[in-house]
Amino acid sequence: MNQFEPYLPILEEALQKLDSWRVSYGKDTGSISDAQFEQIQKIADRLTVRLEGNYPFHHPGYAGQMLKPPHPVAWLSYALAMTINPNNHALDGGPPTSEMEKEVIQKMAAMIGYDSNSLGHLTSGGTIANLEALFIAREIHPKKAVAASANAHYTHQRMCHVLNCEFIKIPADHFGIPDIDFIKNNADQIGTIVVTLGTTGLGIVEPLQEILKVAKNNHIRVHADAAYGGFFKLISDELPSRRHWDYLSECDSIVIDPHKHGLQPYGCGSVLYKDAAVGKYFKHDSPYTYFTSDDLHLGEISLECSRAGASAAAFWSTLEFLPLTKSGLGSILASTINAANKFASRIKEESKWQLYRNPDLDIVAYFKEPNEKSILRLNQISHEIFDRGMNLGTSGYHLSLFKVPADEFLENFPDYQPNAEHAVILRSVFMKEEHEDFVDELVQRLTS
Numbered sequence: 001m002n003q004f005e006p007y008l009p010i011l012e013e014a015l016q017k018l019d020s021w022r023v024s025y026g027k028d029t030g031s032i033s034d035a036q037f038e039q040i041q042k043i044a045d046r047l048t049v050r051l052e053g054n055y056p057f058h059h060p061g062y063a064g065q066m067l068k069p070p071h072p073v074a075w076l077s078y079a080l081a082m083t084i085n086p087n088n089h090a091l092d093g094g095p096p097t098s099e100m101e102k103e104v105i106q107k108m109a110a111m112i113g114y115d116s117n118s119l120g121h122l123t124s125g126g127t128i129a130n131l132e133a134l135f136i137a138r139e140i141h142p143k144k145a146v147a148a149s150a151n152a153h154y155t156h157q158r159m160c161h162v163l164n165c166e167f168i169k170i171p172a173d174h175f176g177i178p179d180i181d182f183i184k185n186n187a188d189q190i191g192t193i194v195v196t197l198g199t200t201g202l203g204i205v206e207p208l209q210e211i212l213k214v215a216k217n218n219h220i221r222v223h224a225d226a227a228y229g230g231f232f233k234l235i236s237d238e239l240p241s242r243r244h245w246d247y248l249s250e251c252d253s254i255v256i257d258p259h260k261h262g263l264q265p266y267g268c269g270s271v272l273y274k275d276a277a278v279g280k281y282f283k284h285d286s287p288y289t290y291f292t293s294d295d296l297h298l299g300e301i302s303l304e305c306s307r308a309g310a311s312a313a314a315f316w317s318t319l320e321f322l323p324l325t326k327s328g329l330g331s332i333l334a335s336t337i338n339a340a341n342k343f344a345s346r347i348k349e350e351s352k353w354q355l356y357r358n359p360d361l362d363i364v365a366y367f368k369e370p371n372e373k374s375i376l377r378l379n380q381i382s383h384e385i386f387d388r389g390m391n392l393g394t395s396g397y398h399l400s401l402f403k404v405p406a407d408e409f410l411e412n413f414p415d416y417q418p419n420a421e422h423a424v425i426l427r428s429v430f431m432k433e434e435h436e437d438f439v440d441e442l443v444q445r446l447t448s
């Protein structure tokens with residue numbers, strides 16, 4: 001049975017009930033002619049064939065990029081709410097879904113450890129959420145730079161360009177950890193530091209505890225980009241990076257993407273602020289000087305206007321089913337961590353295979369050693385392994401390639417001939433619950 005099929009009767013019944021509500025206003029719009037039915041069926045057939053051109057994101061043999069289908073509860077709820085198509089731009093665009101947005105934001109704030117003076121809203125994704133947080137950062141420190149580590153998402157540098165704000169790249173060491181002394185030495189120029197909790201490349205949790213200390217001593221704002229990693233807070237007491245997660249609530253702003261690890265379809269990011277007073281930067285002509293979250297409509301604290309109310313409905317329902325607790329959504333995140341750790345130790349056992357770095361979260365970087373230890377040869381082998389998996393079709397595997405600057409690679413593996421600018425290694429994102437039981441099979445497919 002298809003992953004979504006068991007939920008169809010629930011959706012059908014909910015649609016019928018919602019239709020009765022619609023019809024109660026006096027208009028029945030629910031019929032199509034046989035000819036239209038056939039025509040649409042043919043279109044759906046053609047669409048299905050085209051969609052089969054995708055990689056199998058749903059399958060644990062796909063351990064490539066950060067992709068997976070949404071939870072069926074999210075799908076069902078989105079599909080249902082979308083038949084109304086509320087707009088969470090303003091309260092009047094969809095009162096119930098706006099309420100749901102406020103409720104899920106409160107739950108996210110509680111997860112982070114923010115108090116009731118915090119403010120936040122959903123966005124259409126992590127990019128716009130980060131842009132908004134950097135916009136606030138620039139308004140607060142208009143003459144100072146935004147600094148982010150070399151492993152931060154490229155969006156920060158790009159958005160600083162959009163915001164006409166200076167960007168400083170903090171160098172990272174060969175383990176990917178940003179240089180704290182560099183921050184100290186440049187503190188007078190920095191207005192805001194972006195700390196990534198779960199880098200997009202290797203899932204590195206940057207040292208928030210140390211960075212917060214430097215930042216506080218120098219009146220620097222701290223923005224946490226936890227677009228990928230945010231929900232790992234639910235199980236942070238089991239992570240090697242635990243101590244950093246304990247400080248999450250001290251960040252001035254935080255971005256977390258429900259469409260990454262929150263089981264949502266694309267179109268669902270979020271941004272939260274520790275202090276609701278930042279609301280004043282959105283409305284220059286506002287009579288308010290001080291805000292609490294209840295004073296503001298969602299549309300007044302967001303750079304975006306129209307946004308899908310269905311996104312809020314989907315996320316709200318998902319959290320009713322899998323709450324933001326260790327045993328709720330946390331249990332899924334725990335499986336992803338187990339999968340990554342299991343895979344990492346299996347790779348270590350295989351002769352010729354090397355782990356690049358112990359995973360912080362559910363992303364593993366590794367490679368197969370060439371006979372001749374040269375970076376050029378390593379890169380060829382990585383490409384071969386990557387292509388091979390895709391060519392094996394339904395019994396294959398899907399990975400991604402990751403480029404490491406050669407000098408960084410050489411610090412970890414000094415006996416390689418430095419004959420290329422970058423070392424290309426393999427990277428796998430184990431973001432599905434199903435990965436946990438598939439690790440042995442995946443290693444088998446990879447190494448046979």
Ligand SMILES: *Cc1c(COP(=O)(O)O)cnc(C)c1O
Pocket residue numbers: 125126127128130153155196198199200225226227228257260269
């Ligand atoms: C994915 C990601 C982003 C960008 O978010 P989108 O939702 O893709 O727009 C930003 N930062 C980090 C750390 C990410 O993983």
